[in-house]
Amino acid sequence: MPTISKDYYDVIVVGTGPAGFACAVRCAQLGLNTACINNRQDANNKDTHLNTGSIGTMALLESAKKYHSLIHEFAQHGILANDIILDMSVMLHRKDKILAEIGDKMIDLFNKHNIDHIHAKARLLSSQQVELIADNTGLKSVINAKYIILASGSESITLPNIYIDNEFIFDAKAALNINQVPKKLAIIGAGVMGLELANIWSRLGAETILLEAQENFLSVLDHEISGIAFSTFQNQGLDLRLGARVISAKKGNKYINIEYQDQEGTHTLKVDKMIVACGTRPNTANLAAPEANLLLDQDGYVYVDNNCRTNLPGVYAVGDLTLLGPMLAHKGIEEGVFVADFIAGINNPINYEILPSVIYTEPEIAWVGQTEQALRSTGEPINIASYPLNSNIRAIAVDKREGVVKIIAHAYTDKILGIHIIGNHASELIAEAVLALEFSASSEDIARTIHARPTLSESLHDAALILKNRAWNFPEQFNT
Ligand code: NAD
Numbered sequence: 001m002p003t004i005s006k007d008y009y010d011v012i013v014v015g016t017g018p019a020g021f022a023c024a025v026r027c028a029q030l031g032l033n034t035a036c037i038n039n040r041q042d043a044n045n046k047d048t049h050l051n052t053g054s055i056g057t058m059a060l061l062e063s064a065k066k067y068h069s070l071i072h073e074f075a076q077h078g079i080l081a082n083d084i085i086l087d088m089s090v091m092l093h094r095k096d097k098i099l100a101e102i103g104d105k106m107i108d109l110f111n112k113h114n115i116d117h118i119h120a121k122a123r124l125l126s127s128q129q130v131e132l133i134a135d136n137t138g139l140k141s142v143i144n145a146k147y148i149i150l151a152s153g154s155e156s157i158t159l160p161n162i163y164i165d166n167e168f169i170f171d172a173k174a175a176l177n178i179n180q181v182p183k184k185l186a187i188i189g190a191g192v193m194g195l196e197l198a199n200i201w202s203r204l205g206a207e208t209i210l211l212e213a214q215e216n217f218l219s220v221l222d223h224e225i226s227g228i229a230f231s232t233f234q235n236q237g238l239d240l241r242l243g244a245r246v247i248s249a250k251k252g253n254k255y256i257n258i259e260y261q262d263q264e265g266t267h268t269l270k271v272d273k274m275i276v277a278c279g280t281r282p283n284t285a286n287l288a289a290p291e292a293n294l295l296l297d298q299d300g301y302v303y304v305d306n307n308c309r310t311n312l313p314g315v316y317a318v319g320d321l322t323l324l325g326p327m328l329a330h331k332g333i334e335e336g337v338f339v340a341d342f343i344a345g346i347n348n349p350i351n352y353e354i355l356p357s358v359i360y361t362e363p364e365i366a367w368v369g370q371t372e373q374a375l376r377s378t379g380e381p382i383n384i385a386s387y388p389l390n391s392n393i394r395a396i397a398v399d400k401r402e403g404v405v406k407i408i409a410h411a412y413t414d415k416i417l418g419i420h421i422i423g424n425h426a427s428e429l430i431a432e433a434v435l436a437l438e439f440s441a442s443s444e445d446i447a448r449t450i451h452a453r454p455t456l457s458e459s460l461h462d463a464a465l466i467l468k469n470r471a472w473n474f475p476e477q478f479n480t
Pocket of ligand 1: 196
């Protein structure tokens with residue numbers, strides 16, 4: 001039976017991914033008596049609030065980049081290394097240590113705020129009641145609250161005809177624990193997750209093939225950026241096969257035999273390991289008892305209004321559970337904090353129009369606001385400038401020249417409508433772009449803002465100067 005110090009709370013938060021965690025801490029800060037229910041455990045069966053996916057990816061990407069640089073880039077700096085050894089167990093241990101450190105910090109924060117953490121599976125019974133089911137015994141109990149916040153996140157989509165054993169065929173999460181670099185690796189799905197994983201394993205030396213059902217690569221991105229990304233990743237050696245829908249995969253004696261279809265017919269492919277990264281769906285199976293009458297849509301997303309309110313009074317849903325904005329950790333965090341404030345009588349609405357997105361590949365891809373194709377489709381009069389990073393002196397000095405910074409502004413008002421970046425540190429550069437959009441800045445504002453030299457951020461300044469026809473350090477005008 002889960003340990004419960006009381007049976008009535010002001011707030012119960014179900015799930016402590018980024019959204020639920022932020023929500024619980026903010027509720028406690030606002031003086032609300034808060035309990036959090038979570039049944040996640042780390043590799044050592046210790047309770048954790050940490051969603052290991054994104055941080056594990058960050059940790060391994062860093063290791064993979066270092067290994068790749070040592071082999072392919074260090075010699076240009078006059079640094080020569082012989083007998084390079086890749087010890088995957090040390091690399092994975094480092095990743096797990098980072099996860100443990102961050103997980104411990106989160107538990108400290110919970111304890112500091114006197115949040116009751118209950119380890120159990122939760123099921124909504126009514127607008128004020130949650131059933132707790134103990135993991136090991138299955139014993140049940142019920143707790144009550146004035147407000148209930150659902151934040152149970154999302155889970156990986158599996159494919160029919162493919163059995164994930166996490167030994168040869170992995171889901172995206174388990175793919176961060178592969179303990180030997182595969183010789184030949186197939187990744188199903190060239191979405192954000194598939195690309196980030198491909199960047200890790202190809203940099204560590206795996207021959208990596210991405211099979212993507214859609215004909216268009218990263219179609220949500222600005223098409224100029226997705227085009228650059230496609231050729232850059234291909235030049236790096238990623239084997240990107242578009243319009244390739246995987247229909248089955250079976251583990252044979254030595255290899256995994258994959259069957260996929262494209263316009264030319266059915267193909268087979270033999271690989272050592274395979275990762276399924278075909279998207280995620282909201283974690284709503286058994287989240288609510290049928291008699292609770294929680295309204296879900298046909299895909300299992302919790303129905304919410306613009307204030308994250310479900311159809312049940314006092315019950316809210318935040319993060320990946322809803323269709324309010326994309327499945328992004330920072331969106332979930334904002335919603336968690338918003339709901340805590342909202343029930344405490346503070347209304348700080350979220351601006352869903354200005355949400356940064358990042359793909360943590362090398363080079364990184366980051367964007368905010370609208371794409372060129374979306375604006376053109378509505379006939380919006382726009383001006384565009386794309387500044388190539390191979391003209392930025394910091395990019396040249398560090399030899400990371402690939403990519404562009406693209407600014408789209410309204411043709412009459414000059415208001416910035418979208419900024420799209422592919423390049424080194426795009427995930428950091430995008431912060432300035434987000435601030436610009438949040439403050440309704442014009443390209444003139446960025447053009448007049450002094451940027452430190454030599455920095456990558458000058459490329460935003462230079463793109464804005466191109467838009468204003470005053471670029472002084474760039475041989476060609478790129479505005480259209
Ligand atoms: P996704 O939907 O972005 O990509 C999945 C891809 O798999 C799609 O392009 C789809 O066409 C393809 N696919 C599906 N079935 C297939 C099949 N049978 N054969 C070949 N291809 C197939 O999902 P994801 O990359 O798994 O990410 C899930 C969610 O998590 C997304 O919302 C994403 O934004 C989010 N996420 C964000 C980050 C980040 O912010 N950096 C990182 C990872 C995930």
